[in-house]
Amino acid sequence: MDRELKKYISLIEDYVYKNYRNNFREPVPGYLNHKFLVPGSGYVHQLWDWDSWLTGYALMSLKDKEIEEYQKGCVLNFLEHIDEEGRIPILVQDYPSPIFDLNENYKSNIHKPCLAIHALEISENYKDIKWLEPYFDKLLKFISYYENNQKDEESGLFYWIDDLAIGFDNDPSVFYRPDKSTGAIYLNSLMYQELLSVSKLAGLLNKKDIEKEYLDKSNQLKAAINNECFDKVDGFYYSVDLSLRKVDNNVWLHKGHPRFWHSLPIKITTWAGLLPLWNGIASKENADMVIKRYLNKDGLFSNYGIRSVAKNEKMFGIFDTGNPSCWLGPIWINANYFTYLGLKKYGYLDLAKDIAKKTILLLGRDIELNGEFHEYYDSETGVGVRGKGFQSWNFLVLKMIEDLKD
Numbered sequence: 001m002d003r004e005l006k007k008y009i010s011l012i013e014d015y016v017y018k019n020y021r022n023n024f025r026e027p028v029p030g031y032l033n034h035k036f037l038v039p040g041s042g043y044v045h046q047l048w049d050w051d052s053w054l055t056g057y058a059l060m061s062l063k064d065k066e067i068e069e070y071q072k073g074c075v076l077n078f079l080e081h082i083d084e085e086g087r088i089p090i091l092v093q094d095y096p097s098p099i100f101d102l103n104e105n106y107k108s109n110i111h112k113p114c115l116a117i118h119a120l121e122i123s124e125n126y127k128d129i130k131w132l133e134p135y136f137d138k139l140l141k142f143i144s145y146y147e148n149n150q151k152d153e154e155s156g157l158f159y160w161i162d163d164l165a166i167g168f169d170n171d172p173s174v175f176y177r178p179d180k181s182t183g184a185i186y187l188n189s190l191m192y193q194e195l196l197s198v199s200k201l202a203g204l205l206n207k208k209d210i211e212k213e214y215l216d217k218s219n220q221l222k223a224a225i226n227n228e229c230f231d232k233v234d235g236f237y238y239s240v241d242l243s244l245r246k247v248d249n250n251v252w253l254h255k256g257h258p259r260f261w262h263s264l265p266i267k268i269t270t271w272a273g274l275l276p277l278w279n280g281i282a283s284k285e286n287a288d289m290v291i292k293r294y295l296n297k298d299g300l301f302s303n304y305g306i307r308s309v310a311k312n313e314k315m316f317g318i319f320d321t322g323n324p325s326c327w328l329g330p331i332w333i334n335a336n337y338f339t340y341l342g343l344k345k346y347g348y349l350d351l352a353k354d355i356a357k358k359t360i361l362l363l364g365r366d367i368e369l370n371g372e373f374h375e376y377y378d379s380e381t382g383v384g385v386r387g388k389g390f391q392s393w394n395f396l397v398l399k400m401i402e403d404l405k406d
Helices: 003-023 049-062 067-079 115-125 133-149 185-204 208-228 271-278 284-294 333-345 349-370 392-405
Strands: 046-048 091-093 384-386
Touching: 003 049, 003 349, 003 392, 046 049, 046 067, 049 067, 049 115, 049 392, 067 115, 067 133, 115 133, 115 185, 133 185, 185 208, 185 271, 271 284, 271 333, 284 333, 333 349, 333 392, 349 392
Parallel strands: none
Antiparallel strands: 046 091
16 A cells, blocks of 8 residues: 555544544434434434445444444334334434425335345344344335335336435436336345345344245346346446336227337436446446446546546536435445445456545545545545535445455
8 A cells, every 4th residue: 555545544544433433322212212323423313214324334344342232223213113004214303304204195205225234234243133033024014115115017126206315316317307207226226135135134033935035026126127227238227217108908009019118218327327236236247338337537437436427417517415415426435335345246356446545535635634524525626515524424435444454
């Protein structure tokens, strides 16, 4: 490692060790009955879905036994807020939220499919499954809600109900589009990993029938993603439009030759098109094609990591916004990390090292100049755009540092 990289690794590690406990929160009886994690010191009692998962996963690197209780608490707090339908809110906090509280009369997006993923990581890391056993049926109920309410049977893909708080907030393939119309590659990649995680959790709990059932479901979704979302012309994974008119053999114009395709590609190049490499959905052949597209310097590839939307897309832009946060071009550290894992999985080790070093330099310089991390970064200058003091999944850089040291 060169001297500059070592300097920034040291800065990052010192910063994390001094600050990670600012993400710890104690129980709030009646609302959050277990210890939990927040995205940073600026948050009071706000438990967010994929923030808590990725923050917790990153903090496993610290080998602090106390973190285990806060990690488990994140999952348990969410499962204790499940409703009769199986819905779990995106956000749980100690005061009402008209946007995120579950509403009987209005259906919107719920907790992203990453709860089983987090539960499995906790169970494997701490070698304990007993903590989850009393709650496992709730986890199955949560997955069933998605299957019963957010799955397109024709294509086999899952869709967002609307464009509220999807995580990849203003994803152009979802944002401003009609409700229930997008089979998002981001959502389906998460759901594949969620189904696989349920299967593995069932195996740990010795529930063999459920283990096989969810393994089969994960394989079916994997096939659907490759069939519907991989574009052979471009060699890339895209979200798809599911809002096609149903096949009706009574319609004179159509009955002579009904359509045989189930979706239409939404050809917008975003970081989410790399997620099928993170969890092994892509074949080696498909992965090689995806990487060629990734390496386009006018596309996703930048000097600071991966652009959230390709630079040559008409939607590309760097904006200081929140609710929704801007994912139209800025660098997000979780996107860098998912891409890093995908590159490693398919043997692109030099490219993986490249994105790890870029991430370390980006965050290290931010600490050096500002004393804090930012939520996201300008992909052309490396300057923090918004959310000074944000920690959350930025701590995933610790996983990259671990690998580089090894």
